Amino acid sequence: xxxxxxxxxxxxxxxxxxxxxxxxxxxxxxxxxxxxxxxxxxxxxxxxxxxxxxxxxxxxxxxxxxxxxxxxxxxxxxxxxxxxxxxxxxxxxxxxxxxxxxxxxxxxxxxxxxxxxxxxxxxxxxxxxxxxxxxxxxxxxxxxxxxxxxxxxxxxxxxxxxxxxxxxxxxxxxxxxxxxxxxxxxxxxxxxxxxxxxxxxxxxxxxxxxxxxxxxxxxxxxxxxxxxxxxxxxxxxxxxxxxxxxxxxxxxxxxxxxxxxxxxxxxxxxxxxxxxxxxxxxxxxxxxxxxxxxxxxxxxxxxxxxxxxxxxxxxxxxxxxxxxxxxxxxxxxxxxxxxxxxxxxxxxxxxxxxxxxxxxxxxxxxxxxxxxxxxxxxxxxxxxxxxxxxxxxxxxxxxxxxxxxxxxxxxxxxxxxxxxxxxxxxxxxxxxxxx
Amino acid sequence: xxxxxxxxxxxxxxxxxxxxxxxxxxxxxxxxxxxxxxxxxxxxxxxxxxxxxxxxxxxxxxxxxxxxxxxxxxxxxxxxxxxxxxxxxxxxxxxxxxxxxxxxxxxxxxxxxxxxxxxxxxxxxxxxxxxxxxxxxxxxxxxxxxxxxxxxxxxxxxxxxxxxxxxxxxxxxxxxxxxxxxxxxxxxxxxxxxxxxxxxxxxxxxxxxxxxxxxxxxxxxxxxxxxxxxxxxxxxxxxxxxxxxxxxxxxxxxxxxxxxxxxxxxxxxxxxxxxxxxxxxxxxxxxxxxxxxxxxxxxxxxxxxxxxxxxxxxxxxxxxxxxxxxxxxxxxxxxxxxxxxxxxxxxxxxxxxxxxxxxxxxxxxxxxxxxxxxxxxxxxxxxxxxxxxxxxxxxxxxxxxxxxxxxxxxxxxxxxxxxxxxxxxxxxxxxxxxx
Numbered sequence: 106x107x108x109x110x111x112x113x114x115x116x117x118x119x120x121x122x123x124x125x126x127x128x129x130x131x132x133x134x135x136x137x138x139x140x141x142x143x144x145x146x147x148x149x150x151x152x153x154x155x156x157x158x159x160x161x162x163x164x165x166x167x168x169x170x171x172x173x174x175x176x177x178x179x180x181x182x183x184x185x186x187x188x189x190x191x192x193x194x195x196x197x198x199x200x201x202x203x204x205x206x207x208x209x210x211x212x213x214x215x216x217x218x219x220x221x222x223x224x225x226x227x228x229x230x231x232x233x234x235x236x237x238x239x240x241x242x243x244x245x246x247x248x249x250x251x252x253x254x255x256x257x258x259x260x261x262x263x264x265x266x267x268x269x270x271x272x273x274x275x276x277x278x279x280x281x282x283x284x285x286x287x288x289x290x291x292x293x294x295x296x297x298x299x300x301x302x303x304x305x306x307x308x309x310x311x312x313x314x315x316x317x318x319x320x321x322x323x324x325x326x327x328x329x330x331x332x333x334x335x336x337x338x339x340x341x342x343x344x345x346x347x348x349x350x351x352x353x354x355x356x357x358x359x360x361x362x363x364x365x366x367x368x369x370x371x372x373x374x375x376x377x378x379x380x381x382x383x384x385x386x387x388x389x390x391x392x393x394x395x396x397x398x399x400x401x402x403x404x405x406x407x408x409x410x411x412x413x414x415x416x417x418x419x420x421x422x423x424x425x426x427x428x429x430x431x432x433x434x435x436x437x438x439x440x441x442x443x444x445x446x447x448x449x450x451x452x453x454x455x456x457x458x459x460x461x462x463x464x465x466x467x468x469x470x471x472x473x474x475x476x477x478x479x480x481x482x483x484x485x486x487x488x489x490x491x492x493x494x495x496x497x498x499x500x501x502x503x504x505x506x507x508x509x510x511x512x513x514x515x516x517x518x519x520x521x522x523x524x525x526x527x528x529x530x531x532x533x534x535x536x537x538x539x540x
Numbered sequence: 541x542x543x544x545x546x547x548x549x550x551x552x553x554x555x556x557x558x559x560x561x562x563x564x565x566x567x568x569x570x571x572x573x574x575x576x577x578x579x580x581x582x583x584x585x586x587x588x589x590x591x592x593x594x595x596x597x598x599x600x601x602x603x604x605x606x607x608x609x610x611x612x613x614x615x616x617x618x619x620x621x622x623x624x625x626x627x628x629x630x631x632x633x634x635x636x637x638x639x640x641x642x643x644x645x646x647x648x649x650x651x652x653x654x655x656x657x658x659x660x661x662x663x664x665x666x667x668x669x670x671x672x673x674x675x676x677x678x679x680x681x682x683x684x685x686x687x688x689x690x691x692x693x694x695x696x697x698x699x700x701x702x703x704x705x706x707x708x709x710x711x712x713x714x715x716x717x718x719x720x721x722x723x724x725x726x727x728x729x730x731x732x733x734x735x736x737x738x739x740x741x742x743x744x745x746x747x748x749x750x751x752x753x754x755x756x757x758x759x760x761x762x763x764x765x766x767x768x769x770x771x772x773x774x775x776x777x778x779x780x781x782x783x784x785x786x787x788x789x790x791x792x793x794x795x796x797x798x799x800x801x802x803x804x805x806x807x808x809x810x811x812x813x814x815x816x817x818x819x820x821x822x823x824x825x826x827x828x829x830x831x832x833x834x835x836x837x838x839x840x841x842x843x844x845x846x847x848x849x850x851x852x853x854x855x856x857x858x859x860x861x862x863x864x865x866x867x868x869x870x871x872x873x874x875x876x877x878x879x880x881x882x883x884x885x886x887x888x889x890x891x892x893x894x895x896x897x898x899x900x901x902x903x904x905x906x907x908x909x910x911x912x913x914x915x916x917x918x919x920x921x922x923x924x925x926x927x928x929x930x931x932x933x934x935x936x937x938x939x940x941x942x943x944x945x946x947x948x949x950x951x952x953x954x955x956x957x958x959x960x961x962x963x964x965x966x967x968x969x970x971x972x973x974x975x
Binding site: 116117118119120121122123124125126127129130131133134141145146147148150151152153154155156157158159162176177178180181182183185187189199200203204205208209210211213214219221223226233243244246248249252363366367446448450458459462469472473474475476477479480481489490493494 | 551552553554555556557558559560561562564565566568569576580581582583585586587588589590591592593594597611612613615616617618620622624634635638639640643644645646648649654656658661668678679681683684687798801802881883885893894897904907908909910911912914915916924925928929
């Protein structure tokens, strides 16, 4: 089969996956580098789970709705069902429980990987997600929860985001209220959705039709209003009577206090009414948002029950960045702090390549990006090539006008030329001349 | 389902894939960082192809044997057949031809990704490969071929390998000889295998049974001996009469000459008898080997026909590292130049966390890895935890013996203590004290 070249994204890849060309790939690299560097400085160590697993074992760590999203196929070797993970956390839990019992707790682990999820045809959503995240296993203290949120703030700052928001919840608060009400699943779901929409009217009308204690009714009726700045926690503690919800509020308040010491206050919002996140969460959860992007750029929370499912009970918390949402956010934001490395095109006019190759190696040692212009064409075309590919300087070796030991540095932006001696280290150190 | 925790690799992942725990993951990160850095300094720009593609479109760039190795499944959305790529080069060719016609040639592109390949059950081979590679599209000069080989040598040196070998071939040499002989596929295959084994006896006995020109017979008979150092090229040119093979030798000699300018001589071996690599190769090919590892750590070559299959004909060359083979090589080699960052465990004895968190942030700004010891336990246990997890120093905030503004630096290796003022920048700059 031969295909016709067309600059056509639609025809070249399936819906929900993307080719990332150099401009976007560079930004993704920048994002992942900042994330990984932060994770490492906070003492997290990388692990690399495999691209596919036994479906049955992976499913242990997922709820059914996520499980249904995984890409599955039969193993030609074992004839067991395999799956490509739709989420990396269950893989980390499996590895921690089944492979790392020799390491002392707590474990600080990070990963960056790509996962696949089946989505509705018409949703237009990505089927391939880039996840970079951490798991902190073996600690139940609020300080561990705060560590997750503080790290996410540090990464967002390092990426240059301003005006980001971190939205905190505590799933036990909602569960504490609901456990006193013996509601059918359909009523519970309807309530949950109206609360998430902050739709007090619908919540009240649902409550009129059910037979549950009055105190619980009034607690539920308040839920659509239980979001906003940190003082929501204080307000909620005046409304809510049940112990489980009150413990949840105390726990959340401690996390907020520790975050204040980290210098994180104005970025925080609280939402006690929304049960977001995956069903395995058991405590404080959070999501991060950057300006102009509707989807969260990160999210996570406590999941004290998950490790036990893999046979090694332990408290745990974690979160992950959605790297492609961060990419979108960066593309919309004005400031991108991409480190700029001078790019040079080296144009050799000599028959002998020795001088050109030696100078190239020397420039690379200085940290410059140097592409050798191997193609046979005239200098004018090479300068045009440099301009179109974002290269700032052309260095010409063997220009007839120059001395044998000299080269010419030509600025692509304005065409100015500067002769220098190829062995002049001091000149080569002046990176501003090349950028 | 609940599972029983066992430290058992066999039961936890399918055959042919691996969990990489922190020690190995760190080495993989080190390898990929060195590779990417080199690719970038040589002017290559990253692209990120998707994890799956339309099988039909991917197959355009693969021979049948590779195509059979791909993991395939039906697209729930389009009902077309999808495949997870067994090799990234066809993806790059597709992207270049169908998506990058707006960029001027040549293109220097790099990628690092993971691919899946079906393998025989009993082979014990990996089904998941980590590939980091480049494609240089739009250049037919021997200098472009030399650039690939020189880059691979630079990476192997930067990784600390000594005594590595780069084995060069030229597929046109073999094809030139064989095109004069009208041999059946089965005879051709038998010959190819005996030549690869350097089995002159079998080669001669096969030749006795076939009816081809004498000059071709003598050329073929020489093939099992046409390997060794660079002077093999000279010897071969005395033996071989056909033009196609002679042009191949000239081309290979030019590449070897350019590599000499790059300082690459002793590392080179030549093998004119082995047709390795993928069937899309059309010129110089090479493979890299490091001591004690039988499988190549990198390989590639010229493939001038591939781009045309995607509708945009262009000369091209490229190569990829097999990252897991490099990992094995590093693990067997004595010297690993892993950059060492001091690791600190911060132990807070104060009720108030402010001083501890401030010092932690300051140490991280200095580039130290700092894990906060959040768990409640006594200092002795913390030191033991640090020892077992490879942390060099414990910093204690709020030790009763110290002044309010002081902290204690405790070396894990010998238990020595040193008191310092937490705001003493000069002390914090002395990274040797912490490592």
